[in-house]
Amino acid sequence: MNFWLLLLVEVVVILVVMLVGALVTIYAELKISAHMQSRIGPYYAGGKWGWAQPAADGLKFMQKEDLVPAAADHTVFRLAPYIVIMSALAVWVVIPFGPDLVVRDLDLGVFFVLAVSSLSTLGVLMAGWASANKYSLLGGLRAAAQLIAYELPLLLAVVAVVVQAGTMSLNGIVAAQAQTWFTVGGIEISAPFLLKGQIIGFVIFMVAAVAELSRIPFDMPIAESELTMGYLTEYSGIRFTMFFLGEYASMVAISAIAATMYLGGYWVPGLPESTLNAVGPFVLLAKVAFLVFLLIWFRWTWPRLREDQLQDLAWRWLIPLGLLNIVLAGIFKVVL
Amino acid sequence: MTELMHRSEVAVSVELQTPDMTLNIGPQHPSTHGVLRLVAKVDGEKITEVEPVIGYMHRGYEKLAEVRTYAQMTALVNRIDWVSGFASEVPFIVAVERLTGIEAPERAQWIRLILTELFRISSHLVFMSSYPLELGATTPLMWALRERERVLDLIESVTGGRFHPNFNRVGGVKPAAGGGSQTKKISQDLPAGFFDQTRAAMEKVLHVCDELDELVTGNELIKARTVGIGIIPADKAIEFGLSGPNLRASGVDFDLRKVEPILPYDQVDFDVVTAQGGDCYDRYVCRLEEIREAAKIVLQAIEKIPAGPLQAKVPRILKVPEGQVYVRHENPKGEFGYYIVSEGSRMPYRLKIRSTSFSNLSILPWLLEGQLLPDLVAIMGSLDFVLGDVDR
Numbered sequence: 001m002n003f004w005l006l007l008l009v010e011v012v013v014i015l016v017v018m019l020v021g022a023l024v025t026i027y028a029e030l031k032i033s034a035h036m037q038s039r040i041g042p043y044y045a046g047g048k049w050g051w052a053q054p055a056a057d058g059l060k061f062m063q064k065e066d067l068v069p070a071a072a073d074h075t076v077f078r079l080a081p082y083i084v085i086m087s088a089l090a091v092w093v094v095i096p097f098g099p100d101l102v103v104r105d106l107d108l109g110v111f112f113v114l115a116v117s118s119l120s121t122l123g124v125l126m127a128g129w130a131s132a133n134k135y136s137l138l139g140g141l142r143a144a145a146q147l148i149a150y151e152l153p154l155l156l157a158v159v160a161v162v163v164q165a166g167t168m169s170l171n172g173i174v175a176a177q178a179q180t181w182f183t184v185g186g187i188e189i190s191a192p193f194l195l196k197g198q199i200i201g202f203v204i205f206m207v208a209a210v211a212e213l214s215r216i217p218f219d220m221p222i223a224e225s226e227l228t229m230g231y232l233t234e235y236s237g238i239r240f241t242m243f244f245l246g247e248y249a250s251m252v253a254i255s256a257i258a259a260t261m262y263l264g265g266y267w268v269p270g271l272p273e274s275t276l277n278a279v280g281p282f283v284l285l286a287k288v289a290f291l292v293f294l295l296i297w298f299r300w301t302w303p304r305l306r307e308d309q310l311q312d313l314a315w316r317w318l319i320p321l322g323l324l325n326i327v328l329a330g331i332f333k334v335v336l
Numbered sequence: 337m338t339e340l341m342h343r344s345e346v347a348v349s350v351e352l353q354t355p356d357m358t359l360n361i362g363p364q365h366p367s368t369h370g371v372l373r374l375v376a377k378v379d380g381e382k383i384t385e386v387e388p389v390i391g392y393m394h395r396g397y398e399k400l401a402e403v404r405t406y407a408q409m410t411a412l413v414n415r416i417d418w419v420s421g422f423a424s425e426v427p428f429i430v431a432v433e434r435l436t437g438i439e440a441p442e443r444a445q446w447i448r449l450i451l452t453e454l455f456r457i458s459s460h461l462v463f464m465s466s467y468p469l470e471l472g473a474t475t476p477l478m479w480a481l482r483e484r485e486r487v488l489d490l491i492e493s494v495t496g497g498r499f500h501p502n503f504n505r506v507g508g509v510k511p512a513a514g515g516g517s518q519t520k521k522i523s524q525d526l527p528a529g530f531f532d533q534t535r536a537a538m539e540k541v542l543h544v545c546d547e548l549d550e551l552v553t554g555n556e557l558i559k560a561r562t563v564g565i566g567i568i569p570a571d572k573a574i575e576f577g578l579s580g581p582n583l584r585a586s587g588v589d590f591d592l593r594k595v596e597p598i599l600p601y602d603q604v605d606f607d608v609v610t611a612q613g614g615d616c617y618d619r620y621v622c623r624l625e626e627i628r629e630a631a632k633i634v635l636q637a638i639e640k641i642p643a644g645p646l647q648a649k650v651p652r653i654l655k656v657p658e659g660q661v662y663v664r665h666e667n668p669k670g671e672f673g674y675y676i677v678s679e680g681s682r683m684p685y686r687l688k689i690r691s692t693s694f695s696n697l698s699i700l701p702w703l704l705e706g707q708l709l710p711d712l713v714a715i716m717g718s719l720d721f722v723l724g725d726v727d728r
Contacts, residue, residue: 033474033475036475037474037475037477037478037479038478038479038482039478134357134359134360135359138359138381138709216472216473217472217557219472220710223472223710224366224472225366225367225469225470225471225472225713226367226709226710226712226713227709228365228366300474300475301473301475301551302472302473302555302557303468303471303472303473303555303557303558303561304471304472304473304557304561304710305557305560305561306560306561306708306710306711307381307708307710308708309560309561
């Protein structure tokens with residue numbers, strides 16, 4: 001097929017996946033949080049179960065006035081939401097939905113993911129600085145501090161996976177999990193990395209991911225009760241929607257990475273290789289849905305930590321644990 | 337030349353400093369409970385100085401009282417602290433009764449007691465919902481408000497109002513809502529089925545207390561945010577005139593229901609909840625336990641309430657004899673008192689409202705100095721004030 005045509009198809013598919021994923025996640029959050037709080041949740045939009053609520057919200061935001069504060073740095077203020085949403089989008093480039101269903105199977109896939117996903121904090125910092133609002137500035141600075149603290153544990157957790165898989169390509173990581181681990185009575189057993197000694201790594205990854213996403217209990221950059229809405233304070237209308245979509249798209253993207261690295265991605269035990277291209281995407285989505293549910297569950301159960309407590313957790317617990325985890329992964333790799 | 341040298345030395349000895357940023361929190365801010373404004377000087381996230389600015393909700397009740405008759409005032413006084421409206425009506429009415437020498441019948445006093453405690457539960461449940469929210473937890477909000485709705489339904493069934501009951505009369509209470517003209521002469525009283533509904537509602541309230549225990553009280557993150565934060569030592573608490581759970585959390589066993597009861601609290605069995613730490617967590621726990629105690633009081637009171645009239649004989653035009661009186665009572669938030677000066681007319685000459693939140697708020701600048709910005713929210717929320725009560 002023509003290179004450009006293929007590229008167009010890929011871009012459209014990724015856009016649709018991201019957008020639909022974000023909308024479904026927003027809807028899931030509305031409904032699940034409602035159930036947890038003994039509310040009804042959206043009910044009327046779309047006729048049944050309020051399924052059209054996220055889209056209706058989006059349309060509403062589009063009609064709102066697009067305000068830019070007079071003292072704001074206009075260019076940066078306008079640019080910030082796109083950087084956030086772009087980083088969420090770019091992650092999808094390397095996520096494999098099946099053995100052949102991947103936009104670009106980069107050799108440095110994991111590295112690319114980490115590099116691109118940390119771009120979103122740049123957007124957040126830009127938003128905080130450009131808003132010319134003290135609350136926004138505090139929110140932006142908190143986000144920067146959070147990034148520095150949590151990029152490290154995230155990296156260390158991923159390094160352990162890379163050590164175990166022996167590759168940085170996400171497709172390769174899935175393949176490594178599909179490999180036969182050991183044989184019992186002629187039955188070949190293979191397991192995802194979560195079961196192959198990566199449970200500490202998984203926990204570290206998820207904690208760091210929640211911090212990266214700035215969701216409760218690590219939502220200090222937004223912290224409604226302290227900083228009104230942090231870096232989002234001055235945003236309205238379509239730009240706010242961009243941040244909002246970006247947040248949920250990153251949620252799905254990070255869950256997809258976690259699912260790929262720890263839960264086996266598109267691979268599921270017992271299925272022949274040939275069917276994976278057809279079944280794989282659904283398997284991956286099911287795993288992503290589970291992880292997204294976890295994130296939603298966290299948010300509606302816990303309160304917010306304090307900024308210094310977050311740093312404490314990162315530097316005193318997660319980073320030493322991450323280093324230990326790498327050592328364990330090395331031992332695991334050599335011995336087993 | 338020497339002067340120049342001197343100046344250069346001064347310039348060298350000055351350390352690098354960043355000026356503090358002035359952060360204006362409020363009057364429109366999600367966690368200032370209305371229109372409190374705090375002008376804070378922050379060094380990064382650390383607060384170096386904070387100055388509360390109050391008065392955005394000043395409605396001049398003390399002045400208004402001078403041109404209102406005593407009977408008209410009940411409609412105003414329950415709007416001072418709207419979260420516990422009934423509890424601020426009672427001391428005013430009792431003060432007027434003391435001045436005039438009228439005594440409310442026993443049944444009316446018990447009804448006042450029941451309603452005061454119901455409002456205490458309602459007020460504390462508002463705290464139970466808003467405090468975790470300020471710490472970022474949204475679910476306790478819905479759980480606590482869900483059960484508060486049952487309490488408000490009870491209050492509505494008796495008084496006809498959910499927030500502003502306006503139910504007290506000098507010398508008694510208003511005939512209950514729903515009595516109707518047929519029954520007016522015989523049973524101007526609590527609505528039918530009130531006792532059963534109360535028992536059911538108290539069961540729910542106690543149940544939600546247990547749920548909150550699981551979701552909030554034992555939560556490690558809540559503890560991380562509140563234990564050891566905003567410690568008020570007992571002597572400071574007394575110095576700043578704190579009262580209610582804020583005082584008792586610092587280990588001072590002082591409850592006006594025990595010390596100076598104006599309602600038949602001596603006939604019910606309940607404990608005064610105290611804690612020793614004086615931090616935000618203790619203030620939270622004190623309020624949670626007080627809900628349980630209040631439910632206990634209500635359950636006892638509906639057993640003990642005697643039959644009888646609701647209203648003492650009161651002259652058609654109520655003129656209060658010359659004199660002064662101060663009556664105080666344990667509001668959900670602490671000591672709430674009225675000082676009335678009467679010159680023998682139909683209206684008070686002067687009314688001074690000793691509102692709880694105003695005194696409780698006075699410790700804020702002392703307490704917030706040197707704290708972190710996130711702790712500001714935790715501390716401010718833990719004091720549980722209502723801005724209508726602060727500004728009057």
